[in-house]
Amino acid sequence: MQLxxxxxxxxxxxxxxxxxxxxxxxxxxxxxxxxxxxxxxAFAAVEFEIVHPGESCRAGPIFDVIEPRAKAPDCxxxxxxxxxxxxxxxxxxxHVLSGAAVSILAExxxxxTRSATGRVLEMSGPPACASDYANLHHLLIVPRTQSxxxxxxxxxxxxxxxxxxxxxxxxxxxxxxPESVNQFQPIGPAExxxxxxxxxxxxxxxxxxxxxxxxxxxxxxxxxTDGMLPVMLHPDEWLDGxxxxxxxxxxxxxxxxxxxxHPIILDLYRRHHAREINFVGTIATIAGADNFDRDRHCQxxxxxxxxxxxxxxxxxxxxxxxxxxxxxxxxxRLLETMGIRTAVMVSDVSRDRRVESALLFNVPEVDAxxxxxxxxxxxxxxxxxxxxxxxxxxxxxxSGPMTIDAPNVIGVTNQQGASxxxxxxx
Amino acid sequence: MRVAHYLNQFFGGIGAEEHAGNKLExxxxxxxxxxxxxxxxxxxxxxxTFVCGDNYAVEHQDELTAGVLAKLRSxxxxxxxxxPCFDAGRYGVAAGALCRAVQQELKIPVVTAMSExxxxxxxxxxxxxxxxxxTSIAKLRDVIFKMAALGNKFLTDSPIGLPHExxxxxxxxxxxxxxxxxxxxxxxxxxxxxxxxxxxxxxMPATAFAPVPIPAAVKDLSKAKVMLITDGGLVPKxxxxxxEGTAATRWxxxxxxERDDLHGEEYEVxxxxxxxxxxxxxxxxxxxxxxxxxxxxxxxxxKLHDEFLSTCGRSNPLSNTRRLGREMAAKVKQAGVDAVxxxxx
Numbered sequence: 001m002q003l004x005x006x007x008x009x010x011x012x013x014x015x016x017x018x019x020x021x022x023x024x025x026x027x028x029x030x031x032x033x034x035x036x037x038x039x040x041x042a043f044a045a046v047e048f049e050i051v052h053p054g055e056s057c058r059a060g061p062i063f064d065v066i067e068p069r070a071k072a073p074d075c076x077x078x079x080x081x082x083x084x085x086x087x088x089x090x091x092x093x094x095h096v097l098s099g100a101a102v103s104i105l106a107e108x109x110x111x112x113t114r115s116a117t118g119r120v121l122e123m124s125g126p127p128a129c130a131s132d133y134a135n136l137h138h139l140l141i142v143p144r145t146q147s148x149x150x151x152x153x154x155x156x157x158x159x160x161x162x163x164x165x166x167x168x169x170x171x172x173x174x175x176x177x178p179e180s181v182n183q184f185q186p187i188g189p190a191e192x193x194x195x196x197x198x199x200x201x202x203x204x205x206x207x208x209x210x211x212x213x214x215x216x217x218x219x220x221x222x223x224x225t226d227g228m229l230p231v232m233l234h235p236d237e238w239l240d241g242x243x244x245x246x247x248x249x250x251x252x253x254x255x256x257x258x259x260x261x262h263p264i265i266l267d268l269y270r271r272h273h274a275r276e277i278n279f280v281g282t283i284a285t286i287a288g289a290d291n292f293d294r295d296r297h298c299q300x301x302x303x304x305x306x307x308x309x310x311x312x313x314x315x316x317x318x319x320x321x322x323x324x325x326x327x328x329x330x331x332x333r334l335l336e337t338m339g340i341r342t343a344v345m346v347s348d349v350s351r352d353r354r355v356e357s358a359l360l361f362n363v364p365e366v367d368a369x370x371x372x373x374x375x376x377x378x379x380x381x382x383x384x385x386x387x388x389x390x391x392x393x394x395x396x397x398x399s400g401p402m403t404i405d406a407p408n409v410i411g412v413t414n415q416q417g418a419s420x421x422x423x424x425x426x
Numbered sequence: 427m428r429v430a431h432y433l434n435q436f437f438g439g440i441g442a443e444e445h446a447g448n449k450l451e452x453x454x455x456x457x458x459x460x461x462x463x464x465x466x467x468x469x470x471x472x473x474x475t476f477v478c479g480d481n482y483a484v485e486h487q488d489e490l491t492a493g494v495l496a497k498l499r500s501x502x503x504x505x506x507x508x509x510p511c512f513d514a515g516r517y518g519v520a521a522g523a524l525c526r527a528v529q530q531e532l533k534i535p536v537v538t539a540m541s542e543x544x545x546x547x548x549x550x551x552x553x554x555x556x557x558x559x560x561t562s563i564a565k566l567r568d569v570i571f572k573m574a575a576l577g578n579k580f581l582t583d584s585p586i587g588l589p590h591e592x593x594x595x596x597x598x599x600x601x602x603x604x605x606x607x608x609x610x611x612x613x614x615x616x617x618x619x620x621x622x623x624x625x626x627x628x629x630m631p632a633t634a635f636a637p638v639p640i641p642a643a644v645k646d647l648s649k650a651k652v653m654l655i656t657d658g659g660l661v662p663k664x665x666x667x668x669x670e671g672t673a674a675t676r677w678x679x680x681x682x683x684e685r686d687d688l689h690g691e692e693y694e695v696x697x698x699x700x701x702x703x704x705x706x707x708x709x710x711x712x713x714x715x716x717x718x719x720x721x722x723x724x725x726x727x728x729k730l731h732d733e734f735l736s737t738c739g740r741s742n743p744l745s746n747t748r749r750l751g752r753e754m755a756a757k758v759k760q761a762g763v764d765a766v767x768x769x770x771x
Binding site: 129130210212267289315317346350352357358362364371374377420423 | 630
């Protein structure tokens with residue numbers, strides 16, 4: 001397996017016909033995109049907006065951020081198992097509009113107890129400096145779903161519409177020669193020529209069974225992960241559309257863009273290319289619903305790392321809320337007892353900003369912990385020139401001035417490696 | 427800028443242990459190490475110095491504090507410095523308590539210094555910046571300069587650095603900071619350092635808690651009054667106590683008298699951290715009144731207490747849960763309960 005990313009750098013998005021890539025300027029035909037969205041009868045209407053880095057603009061709540069990507073002909077299916085057959089992701093060439101994003105707004109608040117505003121895209125000011133998403137040109141989908149749909153049905157419709165539009169957008173560029181090409185070197189447990197380099201694996205949670213997934217909730221190749229055991233994935237599968245976030249993204253979730261640019265996988269690749277390490281592979285796992293579930297997953301994940309990938313070291317990250325910390329620590333503990341060195345990454349759970357509230361486990365073997373922050377950072381946001389939202393209520397709520405917690409600005413916090421906010425101990 | 431300084435009888439130049447009973451004295455200007463402090467601070471002068479015997483200080487801490495606060499209220503100072511106390515325990519305890527009070531009551535920034543073993547450190551490190559002085563008085567000059575550097579940051583409203591940068595004892599708090607490297611890079615860096623046997627520092631120290639002693643077994647369960655308590659967020663419909671679904675600050679006590687079985691339509695679940703549908707369907711899955719009634723009938727337990735207690739355990743900081751636990755324990759005691767079953771999710 002070897003993925004090639006054909007990068008088309010985008011410096012501007014504009015509406016216009018016909019849709020085409022003119023140098024680094026992408027012209028977008030909204031009629032084509034509207035048809036793609038309205039194919040799904042869940043939508044009554046849809047509008048599009050474009051926002052740029054540095055613009056005095058606020059939009060929210062954001063349901064998802066997606067990097068526009070499209071598979072080259074005969075290279076496979078875009079988002080396999082969701083937009084098409086569940087064929088293997090990560091093969092051949094994928095065209096990428098780097099510097100651009102498709103983001104879809106939501107008409108519902110993700111979680112009233114924690115964030116009435118949902119996650120907000122803030123394109124200027126200090127919050128923008130802390131979010132990679134503020135550096136992108138966004139095509140914003142402003143949806144209006146049919147009334148009387150369940151929350152689940154609405155979220156699923158958002159997910160699919162976002163992915164479809166992102167693929168449509170990238171297809172415009174796929175006929176052009178890319179500005180640069182990024183080809184990943186082969187990896188795997190049996191890759192020769194890397195003897196003596198430390199053999200490193202990644203173990204990532206892709207769902208937490210704190211909530212039972214819906215029957216039709218697409219997560220891994222379109223499957224909802226119910227009943228799955230840890231599975232070996234090639235890193236290119238993560239990067240190329242095999243995994244999307246669960247639908248309740250507020251539940252310690254993330255964005256599709258995150259997987260497409262998975263920071264841990266890309267960092268391991270960088271060091272693999274620099275011949276610092278031998279990147280032997282990845283395991284996708286889920287956090288258990290109870291102790292039996294947890295033991296099954298943790299042991300299976302550790303066994304795959306030990307016996308199939310034959311790793312000497314592993315990095316681990318988690319999904320979801322508090323409970324998955326237990327799965328993370330137990331998997332790391334098992335690996336350490338098998339002689340595999342580990343480092344783990346946890347999310348910020350200290351709400352009183354005390355160190356004593358910061359960790360949900362105390363396992364002596366798990367002694368290398370990267371700690372994300374976010375619970376202690378907030379901003380005063382001024383009024384901005386442009387507020388974009390899918391409902392009048394959200395337009396009003398986001399008009400400012402307002403106080404916003406860091407986790408409610410999309411792209412600022414992330415529990416799996418994409419954030420630069422760290423909770424420092426003092 | 428004006429500084430007030432606190433010293434014990436030894437550093438205040440009165441004398442050694444035989445003067446440890448001396449009462450609080452207030453002097454104008456700098457005394458003893460205060461002169462070095464003044465030169466280290468540069469742009470600030472020590473306006474007044476408090477000197478007190480160590481025994482008097484710890485035996486009359488309240489009077490000492492009141493005396494210092496009263497004087498400071500009219501002294502118009504910008505910074506309060508105590509010590510350095512090195513490993514002098516009574517001195518450290520008094521200095522820490524004074525610093526805490528001055529900071530809290532008068533909102534004047536404070537700096538003190540002690541050695542790690544000084545009991546004043548653990549008593550006050552959570553509230554006060556305490557410079558690590560070590561135990562050697564020969565290092566007085568270095569310590570004073572560290573105290574002055576930190577003091578100057580307060581005087582100029584500059585950001586305070588991390589413990590290893592400023593030399594103070596870790597206070598046990600977190601503050602968010604944007605750092606250069608993303609967490610992903612830090613994670614792989616940490617693993618490689620660990621694998622190569624190099625020094626690495628976990629970003630979060632392990633937290634250890636004092637073990638809770640296991641209480642004596644219930645003598646005769648068949649005569650015992652048993653209570654159910656849950657942190658799974660079960661509340662009567664309408665959530666009368668408004669128990670929050672995250673980081674709850676409240677708990678409730680709900681009657682189950684004459685109930686053999688809980689019905690979903692009479693309850694709701696205030697908890698955002700697990701899939702609550704199964705409890706909503708049948709609340710006995712979380713608060714097992716049905717099973718307990720059965721045991722009551724069969725004589726396995728004496729009596730099921732006619733109220734259950736409930737709160738929500740999601741994402742709750744310890745500063746909060748300690749209070750909730752104490753309040754609940756008092757309620758349990760008052761109810762004359764012999765045993766409690768805690769159910770969680």
